Amino acid sequence: MLSKIYSVGLLGIDGFTVTVEADISSGMPSFEIVGLPDATIKESKDRIRAAMRNCNLPFPSKHITVNLAPANMKKEGATYDLPIAVSIMVATSTIDKEFLDQSVFIGELALDGSLRGINGILPMAIAAKSNGFERIFVPSENAQEASIIEGIAIYPVKNLYELLEHLQGTSPIIPIFGNSSGVLRNNGFYGVDFADVKGQESVKRAVEVAVAGGHNVLMIGSPGSGKSMIARRIPTILPDMTNEEAIEVTKIHSVAGTIPPGESFMSKRPFRSPHHTISSAGLAGGGPNPKPGELSLAHHGVLFMDELPEFHKDVLEVLRQPMEDGFVTISRVMGTVAYPCNTLFVGAMNPCKCGYHGDEEHICRCTPQSIEKYRSRISGPLMDRIDIHITVPSVKFNDLHSKQQGERSTQIKQRVDKAREIQLSRFAGEGIFSNAQMSASQIERYCALDEDSKNLLELAYSKLGLSARAHSRILKVARTIADLDDSMHICADHIAEAIQYRRLDRDYMGV
Numbered sequence: 001m002l003s004k005i006y007s008v009g010l011l012g013i014d015g016f017t018v019t020v021e022a023d024i025s026s027g028m029p030s031f032e033i034v035g036l037p038d039a040t041i042k043e044s045k046d047r048i049r050a051a052m053r054n055c056n057l058p059f060p061s062k063h064i065t066v067n068l069a070p071a072n073m074k075k076e077g078a079t080y081d082l083p084i085a086v087s088i089m090v091a092t093s094t095i096d097k098e099f100l101d102q103s104v105f106i107g108e109l110a111l112d113g114s115l116r117g118i119n120g121i122l123p124m125a126i127a128a129k130s131n132g133f134e135r136i137f138v139p140s141e142n143a144q145e146a147s148i149i150e151g152i153a154i155y156p157v158k159n160l161y162e163l164l165e166h167l168q169g170t171s172p173i174i175p176i177f178g179n180s181s182g183v184l185r186n187n188g189f190y191g192v193d194f195a196d197v198k199g200q201e202s203v204k205r206a207v208e209v210a211v212a213g214g215h216n217v218l219m220i221g222s223p224g225s226g227k228s229m230i231a232r233r234i235p236t237i238l239p240d241m242t243n244e245e246a247i248e249v250t251k252i253h254s255v256a257g258t259i260p261p262g263e264s265f266m267s268k269r270p271f272r273s274p275h276h277t278i279s280s281a282g283l284a285g286g287g288p289n290p291k292p293g294e295l296s297l298a299h300h301g302v303l304f305m306d307e308l309p310e311f312h313k314d315v316l317e318v319l320r321q322p323m324e325d326g327f328v329t330i331s332r333v334m335g336t337v338a339y340p341c342n343t344l345f346v347g348a349m350n351p352c353k354c355g356y357h358g359d360e361e362h363i364c365r366c367t368p369q370s371i372e373k374y375r376s377r378i379s380g381p382l383m384d385r386i387d388i389h390i391t392v393p394s395v396k397f398n399d400l401h402s403k404q405q406g407e408r409s410t411q412i413k414q415r416v417d418k419a420r421e422i423q424l425s426r427f428a429g430e431g432i433f434s435n436a437q438m439s440a441s442q443i444e445r446y447c448a449l450d451e452d453s454k455n456l457l458e459l460a461y462s463k464l465g466l467s468a469r470a471h472s473r474i475l476k477v478a479r480t481i482a483d484l485d486d487s488m489h490i491c492a493d494h495i496a497e498a499i500q501y502r503r504l505d506r507d508y509m510g511v
């Protein structure tokens with residue numbers, strides 16, 4: 001007896017259809033699974049046998065061969081337990097074909113026959129729907145996550161026995177139907193606001209410029225100066241995500257299993273702040289069952305790396321290519337997986353090892369050599385991808401005790417939104433969206449300087465000893481400052497401000 005049912009596998013953050021065929025014939029009792037990696041097969045077999053037995057479903061003592069196709073696609077994880085068990089049940093019991101047509105089965109089995117929640121249900125449901133399936137059977141724990149997809153019936157399954165009763169038509173499971181209206185309703189609530197940050201006007205301005213142009217930013221300041229506080233508020237001034245962006249973010253978090261409890265849709269821009277002990281795989285993604293890393297979990301949001309020089313050199317090295325490409329590629333035995341990682345990078349560091357170089361209230365005991373060594377832990381190529389570096393001074397006592405509220409995030413965001421709109425229309429059809437993404441030729445085209453600003457830049461070069469790498473960054477940032485100013489042309493003022501944001505170029509050693 002032959003049966004054929006469908007499931008979905010994951011490649012990166014996208015799903016693909018998997019066919020599960022079971023052939024059951026008389027002969028020596030045996031149970032073979034073809035098309036899964038060896039390591040997972042044995043465990044899967046044991047779980048399926050025990051789950052069926054514990055649900056009072058006879059496991060046929062016959063010659064059983066299960067085949068998962070396509071053979072050349074890597075299939076990882078335990079999500080094929082359910083479809084394999086169903087294929088065996090179908091081959092050995094009386095199940096009406098009409099209950100199986102257009103259906104997809106996904107889920108890991110526990111030994112008692114109940115279903116365990118799995119990661120990646122959202123991209124799987126999306127794939128099932130776009131491949132024309134009408135029904136998807138998922139662990140009940142995952143049903144809510146799948147329910148933001150419209151146009152496919154979602155059947156929450158608690159255990160194998162309940163599913164068999166449904167398939168035999170004796171006790172149907174009530175499906176839920178997804179609804180995507182309202183998914184973006186709670187957009188914009190972050191629980192923090194830039195108004196909480198007292199004083200620090202110049203830092204807030206620099207952050208506004210960074211966000212407006214999509215420029216990566218590095219904050220240098222003593223402990224307690226408010227770097228983390230400011231970083232955490234950056235998502236509140238980023239433009240709202242589009243529906244497509246939010247779905248992409250949710251897919252990544254679905255695959256990684258990091259959707260916050262009680263939520264099914266991630267409409268807020270992510271903020272990720274990995275600890276400096278993180279591994280390369282933790283940051284970029286990977287592992288035996290590949291998962292997106294922090295870089296991708298921050299997709300369309302903010303990746304905050306506090307105490308940047310404390311990260312391992314190899315880990316910082318991993319950032320380089322993905323920051324350039326907007327995705328991480330992970331090599332696997334059976335091909336590569338790509339995870340998107342279009343993020344705003346925000347770094348923070350102390351000015352020196354003791355933390356107080358340049359601080360008015362504390363004495364720094366570091367030698368010039370140790371300061372140089374500390375700062376050089378961040379490699380040139382990484383620095384090349386950071387357009388803006390700024391000093392965060394200690395908060396002034398008067399500012400801290402002032403009753404005056406700072407500007408609210410919504411007000412700052414309005415200016416950011418306007419500057420982003422200007423950039424979107426400037427780059428329409430060019431495949432980029434922000435000033436930070438400009439290539440050398442685009443810089444030439446969109447960052448023409450008048451005589452005054454050219455002179456100023458030249459002066460800065462000779463006086464401040466700017467490095468060559470500073471040049472294109474100053475132009476890009478000046479373009480953003482001009483956009484915030486709603487100015488077609490880059491003026492000397494804009495260049496002057498952009499030069500302020502090259503802290504580490506201006507004087508590598510000093511205050």
Ligand SMILES: Nc1ncnc2c1ncn2[C@@H]1O[C@H](COP(=O)(O)OP(=O)(O)O)[C@@H](O)[C@H]1O
Binds near residue numbers: 199200221225227400
């Ligand atoms: N500008 C500020 N306005 C209000 N509170 C501040 C400000 N700067 C720092 N603080 C307070 O000091 C605490 C420490 O700041 P934090 O962001 O952790 O500093 P850093 O990351 O630079 O070490 C914050 O949680 C906040 O309570």
Ligand SMILES: [Mg+2]
Binds near residue numbers: 227228229306
């Ligand atoms: Mg901090």
Ligand SMILES: [Zn+2]
Binds near residue numbers: 354364365
């Ligand atoms: Zn010091």
